[in-house]
Amino acid sequence: MTDVYVIGIGMTQFGKHPDRTAASLGAEAVRAAIHDAGIDPRAIQTGYAGHVFQPMVTGQQVLAQVGLAGIPLANVENACSSGATAIRGSYLDILAGVADVSLAFGTEHLTGAFKGAFTPGEDDPEAAVGATMPAVYAMRARRYMEEFGLTRSQLARISVKNKRNAALNPLAHFKKDITIDDVLAARPIAEPFGLLDCSPVSDGAAAVILASGDWVKRHGDSSRAVRLAASALRTGEVETAPGSMTFEVLTHKTARDAYEAAGVGPEDVDFAEVHDCFTIAEILRIEGLGLFDQGTYPEAVERGEADLGGRFPVNPSGGLLGKGHPLAATGVAQVVELTKQLRGEAEDRQIEGARIGIAHCRGGKAAGVEGAACTVQILMR
């Protein structure tokens, strides 16, 4: 079986882009990825476009703008895992020998699509009684507090860490350091969360170009190619009895698939980009991925272990809390960050000696199901 490499990455500024569309943001990211790869765009044979709240065939609108119309392309929707699922499409095309070079991108013009609290699907029975995404995660936080003694300020510390990293990332939505007191004083959203415990509504796009090992050998710049060793996807199972809301079985199982495919374990991983849509989410992801034991991550964050320069940096890009969360762009932007770190091109955020990185996305919610879609990708130098 061939190996799969990331050979090009591109990303727009994340933030508010009132005068743009998902297609124009997507085209900017794709062109940046083509230039980064230094390839003739005609080498790209297939494409996958992730987007959630955008017009149909947004992917084709992007292709038309970058001179790639004609290639097979599928639009992909998997809630917040849409972009990561698009990457998996390209990954599988290369493994299957259908393509030597494939393009995956995620784009979202979210500020133009809605405002306020995000809810599960409109017809969902939980949305019908007042569920919002912040409320669902706030309930998980409350339960985690009860079981493991998590404190409000430990939760706030995660937002402080990620926004500090974002301040070092020129493409991040947030550019300002904040304090624990700022987090505690923010407008309440769903207790215990205030506004700064929640990822923002952002616009943006990110793109990656993947290629087979053979193609890289023949045409590529192998010094900058980073291996995509696993791209795992799972859907949440229907619970046959009420499950724990403080341990993510879905994340755990998806990670197991990814570790197995990559031939590594959690102990081999040097850093992570995880789906911190809310402060509690970073804790649940990291523990679900097996990177820290259940109940131990909040104290590790307090000790600085997850900081840049710590024992195990988490969300060096700023994460969703700091970099922003243009839904479908998020999973692709995580792979962009992993690639920068593994190439040694992360500038002020560079993690010295990083060799293996893991990216985790999780999206969607339906009553009686533990999360809708989860992706875990492992990149290595």
Place this chain on the structure above:
Amino acid sequence: MTTTKTPVSFRPRELVVTEDGSGHLVGSRCPTCGAHYFPTREVCAGCLTEDLETVALPRRGTLYTYTVVHQSTPAFETPYVLGYVDVEGPVRVMGQIDLDPGDVEIGMELELKIVPWGTDDEGRTVWGYRFGGVA
């Protein structure tokens, strides 16, 4: 004037409201392995048995976790308390909680209450549910 008028449920697939103003949530039970589901399912996720039974879920349960929602969609007035209640089955149900936030505690026993939820196009009261303290 009609003597019997079936009250209107906000979501008939999930909530049955009876003429005496009472009611129950609707779940599924697997006749093979006994697993319960809310909302209803057509196939058991545990053993793949088809033709699950439709059952009335118990009215009382235990609060697993909760939050006070301060920002929601235009359909809901804030703040409100929202929680997950585990009822016998066992199965977990989300609902609003009709108590002051200060009186809510994880592990407390709660009971289903049928409450006015709005009005339909014909001006009839539409009924929904919340959980409240056990009398």
